[in-house]
Amino acid sequence: MTEQKATAEEQALQTESSQAENAPIESSQPVEQKSNKIRKATNIILIIVSFLFVFHLIADRFIPSTDLGRIRGYVVPISPQVSGEIIEILATPNTFIKAGDVLAKIDTTDYEIALEQAEQSLKKAGQNVGAQTANVAAAQAKVTNAQANYTNAKVQSKRIFTMVEKQVMSQADADNARAELTKAEAGVASAKADLAKAKERLGAEGENNTNVKSALLSLEKAQLNLQRTSITAPTDGVASNFRLKEGIYANAGQPIMTFISSEDVWIEAYFRENSLGNISAGDEVEFALDYAPGEVFKATVGSIDYGIDWGQSEETGKLAQISGQTGWLRQSQRFPVTIVLSKEEAVGLRRVGGQADVIVYTKDNSLINLFGRAWIRVSSWFSYVR
Structure with missing residues (x-):
């Protein structure tokens, strides 16, 4: 009995020792499996990050994008050319206006009187040169009107030529402007020819009469001043930022409102310098x-x-100033890129100063361009929340 009991105790001790030896092996298996999962997840994350980094480098060269885009346009202060009381305001703030539409009117009483006086002075000066004085006045009025048209055409053509140089407008627009300018110039020449004929009918004495010449100049000035009592829109656009009221006295040369042209609108997008390598004029652009x-x-x-x-300014006699770099990464420099809009694109939405996301497609790569088109559409929806 004693030997059997001893044998049972030895077997029990061996069983416990075997279980103790196998326990660490069994408990280490879940730890090893968990470690493998973490390692696998880490590798997947590293692969994804590496792919995104490489894709960013490629995309930055072939489909560069920026969210630093601003809508730009010509902002013109509207100033009357004659002084007087504002008697009527026809422009509505921030409402589209056509070129030539009257924005406001100045009291014409004084200028009508001045015109009447000029006409009477001319009649008085022409009493000794016959009944042709009236024809001279009419011819002079035509010259005044033709010169006003020519001045307006000259201003408009100069603006269009500038926009063509910046490639904001097409060469066809420049050709049309040049034709209008030539037509207006021919109109001035024709009116002056008619005026010369009218003066010739007055005779040598009337043509060389100092009083007649002085009266004609006064008449021309009076006619121009009367025309200038109507303040008109220089182009299609919007009148903004004005607080006019009937009865306010307007001084010549002092702005009374701001006019924003809707004809010449473009986007100025600021791209990183290292994104400009493949961008060239004529590349396709999408913007939001x-x-x-x-x-x-x-x-x-x-x-x-x-x-x-x-920001680098060097004065004669002084040494150059070097700005110290802060941080371990150099700040990227940005350059403006002019984005040309067609007249039909985003009509009514092109508010000057508004922000835009811009992407440029520099190559005909359908795959990478597909990612770009998807990204700009996602960015457009971000405007709801930012």
């Missing part, structure tokens, strides 16, 4: 406006600015 979330519009690259003001 914060004012119109969820919508994407098309445009083209007009030009890339060749230089910028980077």
Whole structure:
């Protein structure tokens, strides 16, 4: 009995020792499996991050994008050319207006009187040169009107030529402006020819009469001043930022309202310098406006600015100043890129100063462009929340 009991105790001790030896092996298996899962997840994350980094480098060269885009346009202060009391305001703030529409009117009483006086002075000066004086006055009025048309055509053509140089407007627009300018110039020449004939009918004495010449100049000035009592819109656009009221006295040369042209509107997009390598004039562009979330519009690259003001100012007699770099990464420099819009694109949504997301497609790569088109559409929806 004693030997059997001892044998049972030895077997029990061996069983416990075997279980103690196998326990660490069994408990280590879940730990090893958990470690493998973490390692696998880490590798997947590293692969995804590496792919995104490489894709960003490629996309930045072939489909560069920026959210630093601003809608730009010509902002013109409207100033009357004659002084007087404002008797009527026809412009409604922030409402579209056509070129030539009257914005406001100045009291014409004084200028009508001045015109009447000028006409009477001319009649008085022409009493000794016969009944042809009236024809001279009519011819002079035609010259005044033709010169006003020519001046307006000259201003408009100069603006269009400038926009063509910046590639904001097409060469066809420049040709049309040049034709209008030539037509207006011919009109002035024709009116002056008629005036010369009218003066010739007055005879040598009337043509050389100092009083008649002085009266004609006074008449021309009076006619111009009367025309200038109507303040008109220089182009299609919007009158903004004005607080006019009937009865206010307007001084010549002092702005009374701000006019924003809707004809010449473009986007100035600021791209990183290292994103400009493949951008060239004529490249396809898509952009999204914060004012119109969820919508994407098309445009083209007009030009890339060749230089910028980077804040370095050197004075004669002084040494150059070097700005110290802060941080371990150099701040990227941005350059403006002019984005040309067609007249039909985003009509009514192009508010000057508005923000835009812009992407440029530099190559005909359907795959990478597909990612770009998807990204700009996602960005357009971000406008709802930012």
